[in-house]
Amino acid sequence: MNLSGGAIEHGGNLRRAEQLFPQAPAPWIDLSTGINPHAYPFSPPAATAFSRLPEPADLARLKACAADLYGAPSPAHLAAAPGTQILLPLLIEAVFGRTAAGGKRAAILSPTYAEHAHMARLAGFAVHETADLSALQAADLAIVVNPNNPDGRIVARDDLLALGRHLAAKGGLLVVDEAFLDVIDPQASVAGAVDEGIAVLRSFGKFYGLAGVRLGFAVAAPPVAERLCAHLGPWAIPGPTLSIGLEALSDRAWQAGMRVQLSQEAARLDALLAGAEVAVCGGTPLFRYLRHPRAGALFEHLGQAGILVRRFAERPDCLRVGLPRTQEWKRLETALCSENWHC
Template identity: 70%
Template sequence: MDLKQGKQDGQAIEHGGNLARAQQMFPDAPTPWIDLSTGINPHSYPYSPPPATAFSRLPEPADLACLKGEAARAYGAPSADHLAAAPGTHILLPLIIEAVFGPSAGAGRTAAILSPTYAEHARLARLCGFTVNETAHFEDMSSADLAIVVNPNNPDGRLFARDDLLALSRRLSSKGGLLLVDEAFMEVIAPSHSVVDGVHDGLIVLRSFGKFYGLAGVRLGFAVAPQPIAEWLSARLGPWAIPGPTLHVGREAFRDHAWQAQMCARLTQDAGRLDGLLATAGLNVCGGTSLFRYLRDRRAQAVFEHLGQAGILVRRFSEHPDVLRIGLPGVDGWERLEAALCAKMRHS
């Protein structure tokens, strides 16, 4: 790898949730900040306190097996043996690439990433040696060795048909390639759109825990893969990749089907309420999920600045200056957001 290129690829990427940076940009903004720059559920799962042994002892293998079983049932995976659990999905992509393509990984190979989407996917693919094509067209994906699709997509909420994804995975598999589907936001979409039950040599699925359950800080994610690959990933991650407190929280949340159903309904209601506030301010939603809304507007930068001065952080995209992604406020954030949007409308 060229050292200059490696250093460039290793540079930090702008993400949502950076309140320290927001404070630097808007030093006079009122606090506490309202962070709407992520797609994380503001209504966190109300887990019970982990037992003291979750902190004082190494995690037990039986607890990890139980977590994987609960996750497999929640996601509709073929079995717990098809899951590898990790401290977030970010760490899994390079391991998956090595498992499928070998130690040389992307050398001489191409990766197609349906974009715009998570910038980390392209960065990690480049670090693994792939030549990366970021494309807006699904039909461009089949010519690559590695294809990555986020479904539903972040930030625009595009949803790709299950049959199309499975057909693409079969085409890639026939030439030794792989389709990686990141279903980070699938919990708020009808389960019939997921491809998690169809994993095979040409298809691996990533699932995130923290976004829907509002617990991003517990760092928990899964690869759903053919059993040999899941076992290889688990071996590489080692026996204690998931901390004891995370095992406790994850098992409890996956079992709570009543909370999951009630939360899906609540998020749908909150997204409708947010759409109404944005429409009143003359901002029309053109995509998203019930965890975040996607706007295209020539005034996007001005809206970002105005809300930032009001202590409200939303997600902007330097490469797409007319785009904003806005997450849902928590219970205490609605009034401040409404007041800020109303003030923006009066001064537009």
């Protein structure tokens, strides 16, 4: 997913979009991420959340709330971090030691989020990216994003549990990144089985539309979770994030209603794309995955209209399109119905 040959490219880089399309109208519509366009309506944190160090009791409450929501065996199975991005390298160190050198292998079910392979390589693993789930059995570290980013592929829970047991029997680990699981069936999670050679990553910002809050969780066996917490230190989660996270994770009514709303809006986006003769071949309710012979032309056409979608250098016929905000649907519809696209 590296378009430049340098740093890995991700969605959300509006400065880069402005350079690519300097004549595009403002404001930009950013559909290049899988972040909920309807942010959770949190209450303003108390002033003391900014002026005091975070309270350990509030962190304990946050972990208890997250454990209950995710189906973890106990709060002792959780580590909270400022986003999930930093958790994989810490997980690797907590399970395999400070270095993974010595012939250890990582296998990643691909194509998927590119940072996982990058982090495994930095830790010293020989990395194999594969579309064959059974190939992960030969690894010491296996990584599955479920549901997958960017195509929405879902691996059955029983298959993940079997893989976790297989790896655990030889001292390995299965990491399941469930960053987008909140938008589908919560029962598909394997967070309740982390004592069986599995660790789970759960993102906060995507489903709640609050990526800037920076909050994520690792669910793992208690000795692993304890080592993660020790690495992260006592104040890894800021006071305002604790306040917002506690409120949002406890709001089951909002969660249930938002899942319905996102499914409806994904269906609306599918219909809009179908009208533009662009087929949807995968995704989740937060983003749609497209395959089209003129995907590059569509990326350019939407960019000229000030609409950024996600492209993939290694799959030039594919795009990922997120959901618009309420006021952005008309501009997207106008761009997709344009004669310039259909010509």
